[in-house]
Amino acid sequence: MGKRVLCTSCINYRLVYKLDKDMEILLIVAGFFKGMSFPLASIAVYSSVTFGVFSNTKRFISQQRYGDSxxxxxxxxxxxxSMVAGVVSVGIxxxxxxxxxxxxxxxxxxAKANINLKHRVIGFPAYRGPIHCVSSILRQEGLAGMYRGAGAMLLRDVPGYCLYFIPYAFLxxxxxxxxxISPTPSSVWMAGGIAGAISWGTATPMDVVKSRLQADGVYLNKYKGVIDCIxxxxxxxxLKVFVRGITVNAVRGFPMSAAMFLGYELSRKALRGEQAATNP
Incomplete structure (x- = not known):
């Protein structure tokens, strides 16, 4: 009986240990997707507006300059x-x-931050989710708090979108x-991917600054502005801090931008086809 109990205990211990390890792995994997619910919910609107602003601004300029949109x-x-699209993108x-x-x-x-906690409780996160995060920022910092780091983002996105749409058009x-008559899907995919890698790679320095300014405020206010952060x-x-993550940004930018440009061009073709069918 003693041996039997011992073996059962060992089995139970191993099962509990395995469950703990599996949970730890799941938590680590989940950590890579922390904070993604809000961007996923808004990415469609954000991308549609940005691409729409670029396309309509380009058509407007062509109409004014050449009389043909x-x-x-x-x-x-x-x-x-591209510059107009970059400015609008910051607002959203x-x-x-x-x-x-x-x-x-x-x-x-x-506890690890080792700072004055003020009204926050040790061991508990500052925000319970996206909605609570928005309400907390508005309550503590006002509407201006929602645009913390917007200056750095402007310096990132205006040249970033110039190095996004212009290389795409030429490539x-x-x-x-x-x-x-029109670019093939493979041409769009390749040109969009290369443009995305170029844009995100060159935008990395200001992306680092922007991220630091936006993270500033969760625990304490460390930076006074863009210049102070730099x-x-x-x-x-x-200097190496400003190219931190450049490889990841460039690699990520290729498939993401390739898919976005392909979706954009296919959507344009579909809309043109519908317009041609309804207005022969």
């Missing part, structure tokens, strides 16, 4: 449309990024076979 845009036209994207980063920052406990034209980051970690 479908006229092939010049480099300056693409530049202007800044609060989304802020909430995502605030929720992701809760992987660090208050798509270059890859598309001669005589083709200065403190440089003095404490050197």
């Amino acid at each position: 479908n006229h092939a845009p010049a480099f300056s036209d693409l530049l202007a449309a 994207g800044s609060p989304v990024d802020l909430i995502k980063i605030r929720l992701q920052m809760q992987t660090q406990t208050f 798509c034209e270059w890859i598309t076979p001669e005589g083709a 200065s403190q980051s440089y003095h404490s970690e050197g």
Whole structure:
């Protein structure tokens, strides 16, 4: 009987240990997706508005300059449309990024932060979810708090979208076979992916600054602004801090942008087909 009890205890211990390890692995995996519910819910609106602003601005410029909204845009036209899209994207994207980063920052406990906790409780996260995060920021920092880091995001997105839409337009034209009426899906996919890798790779330095400014405020206010954040980051970690994550950004930018541009072009073709069918 004694041996039997001992074996049962060992089996139970192993089962409990295995369950604990499995739960630990699940928590680690779930940590990679922390704060993603709000961006996933808003990414469709964000992308639609950004691509729509770029397309409509480009058409408007062509109409004003050439008298034809479908006229092939010049480099300056693409530049202007990209800059407008970048400015508009900040208005929508800044609060989304802020909430995502605030929720992701809760992987660090208050005890480890080693700061004045004020009214927060040790061992509990600052925010219970996206809605609570928004209400807490509005209550504590006002509407301006929702746009913390918007200046850095503006410096990231305006040149970032110029290096997004312009390379795409030229690469798509270059890859598309001669005589083709419109770019093929493979041309769109390749051009969009390369443009995304270029854009996200070059945007990394300001993305680092933007992320630090938006994370600032979960526990304490460390930075006074964009210049102060750049200065403190440089003095404490050197120039290498501004290229931290550049490989991940570039690799991530390829498939994400390839899919977005492909969806954009296919949607345009579908809408044109419907318009042609209803207005012969």
